[in-house]
Amino acid sequence: MTSLYAVFGNPIAHSLSPRIHRAFAEQTGVDLRYEARLAPLDGFAAALGQFIAEGGQGANVTLPFKETAFRLCDTLSPRARRAKAVNTLGLDRGGIAGDNTDGAGLVRDIEANLAYPLAGRRILLLGAGGAARGVLLSLLEGRPACLHLANRSPAKAEALAAEFAPAAPLPLLGGGFEALAGQSFDLVINATSASLGGEALPLPAGLFAPGALAYDMMYGKGETPFLAQARQAGAARCADGLGMLVEQAAEAFLIWRGIRPATAPLLAELRAELRAELRAELRAELRAGPSPAAQP
Ligand code: ATR
Numbered sequence: 001m002t003s004l005y006a007v008f009g010n011p012i013a014h015s016l017s018p019r020i021h022r023a024f025a026e027q028t029g030v031d032l033r034y035e036a037r038l039a040p041l042d043g044f045a046a047a048l049g050q051f052i053a054e055g056g057q058g059a060n061v062t063l064p065f066k067e068t069a070f071r072l073c074d075t076l077s078p079r080a081r082r083a084k085a086v087n088t089l090g091l092d093r094g095g096i097a098g099d100n101t102d103g104a105g106l107v108r109d110i111e112a113n114l115a116y117p118l119a120g121r122r123i124l125l126l127g128a129g130g131a132a133r134g135v136l137l138s139l140l141e142g143r144p145a146c147l148h149l150a151n152r153s154p155a156k157a158e159a160l161a162a163e164f165a166p167a168a169p170l171p172l173l174g175g176g177f178e179a180l181a182g183q184s185f186d187l188v189i190n191a192t193s194a195s196l197g198g199e200a201l202p203l204p205a206g207l208f209a210p211g212a213l214a215y216d217m218m219y220g221k222g223e224t225p226f227l228a229q230a231r232q233a234g235a236a237r238c239a240d241g242l243g244m245l246v247e248q249a250a251e252a253f254l255i256w257r258g259i260r261p262a263t264a265p266l267l268a269e270l271r272a273e274l275r276a277e278l279r280a281e282l283r284a285e286l287r288a289g290p291s292p293a294a295q296p
């Protein structure tokens with residue numbers, strides 16, 4: 001019998017999750033239907049209730065419902081409890097079981113796909129909102145040399161660091177961007193939403209140690225604003241969050257079906273498609289010529 005899964009979000013139309021999970025299902029021979037469902041901003045619980053009534057066996061949850069979903073769960077994995085947010089729901093064992101695969105997805109992308117082990121690295125995590133909180137525990141479990149949190153509102157980074165410090169077997173500090181002056185890191189991860197507003201982050205010179213990796217949890221068709229900034233500031237390697245997206249999905253698939261799908265072929269395919277879309281957009285712009293406003 002076909003199993004039913006879905007991703008809930010608002011907006012959701014451009015989500016790659018249906019595409020990713022259908023590819024995993026095909027690869028592993030699992031018979032499933034996976035849909036994108038738009039929930040009203042104030043109607044996630046009702047939309048999930050409807051899905052459960054339809055026999056939905058599992059769901060992914062994306063912005064802005066991860067915290068609401070957390071509150072609806074009957075049981076939580078330890079990592080979801082720490083994150084205070086869930087992105088993966090199991091619905092087929094009576095009750096709602098919440099998990100959070102974002103941190104595992106990020107770490108797997110960095111360590112396995114990018115071949116950049118976290119152990120012993122100096123890590124800087126930019127941001128102190130839900131995205132940063134969701135990956136913090138997994139980063140700490142990678143046993144870096146130290147982890148520094150920097151945020152526009154320093155108090156939020158300080159509070160987050162203080163909350164996780166008792167569980168951290170390594171120095172974990174939080175503060176503002178000014179405190180970064182004179183420091184350098186092996187891995188700098190952007191978990192802020194600054195680029196959505198087109199704003200650059202106030203990163204001091206010398207932030208990237210030789211050979212450093214800059215990682216943006218966001219992704220796009222072209223280079224993200226943070227990665228452009230990081231490259232100009234001397235980051236040796238840059239990676240966007242497409243790999244994290246695919247890996248968090250693989251981890252969710254493993255939870256639901258007990259099989260970890262291979263991710264490399266799909267990741268390469270998605271990346272090639274995004275590049276092709278970008279090229280097509282640039283060619284269309286070229287054909288259209290300068291916009292009236294840009295003419296002298
Ligand atoms: P998310 O769940 O995506 O993390 P969030 O909880 O709203 O969303 O957090 C957004 C993060 O991006 C915060 O760390 C925010 O900094 P503040 O705590 O100071 O608000 C950060 N952020 C958003 N816009 C930013 C900007 N222009 N410059 C620097 N940081 C920014």
